[in-house]
Amino acid sequence: MVRLPLTPAEVERGQRLGALLRRARGSRSMLDVALASHISPETLRKIESGRVATPAFPTIAAIADTLGLSLDAVWAEISRAERTGEDQSALPVTRHPSLVS
Numbered sequence: 001m002v003r004l005p006l007t008p009a010e011v012e013r014g015q016r017l018g019a020l021l022r023r024a025r026g027s028r029s030m031l032d033v034a035l036a037s038h039i040s041p042e043t044l045r046k047i048e049s050g051r052v053a054t055p056a057f058p059t060i061a062a063i064a065d066t067l068g069l070s071l072d073a074v075w076a077e078i079s080r081a082e083r084t085g086e087d088q089s090a091l092p093v094t095r096h097p098s099l100v101s
Contacts, residue, residue: 006053014053016078017060022048024067037062 006014021044025033030048034041039059046052047063064074 011050011053013078014047014055015050017053017055017074018048018050020074020077021063021067024069033063033066037066039063 025048030044031041034044037044037059039062043052043055043059044063047055047059060074061071064071
């Protein structure tokens, strides 16, 4: 199967996703988050660096669950910056209400 090249918007969205996940991970090690998410540390590194701009949904769902993020919040944050042109690094990380203590 041949993959079509990513659009610039898809690449930017992947970079915003990676930045969001890095911020949400905070001081937790990449290894701990990857293992808890049942993915390889290399996969998490590629997603966080933006090298994998369109990761599989189950992968993002697993990482979000590990980090206490709702998928709705993840999508809202990465698409909000797309709609408004905001600097993603300035946006807060929204935690899933049921996972916040």
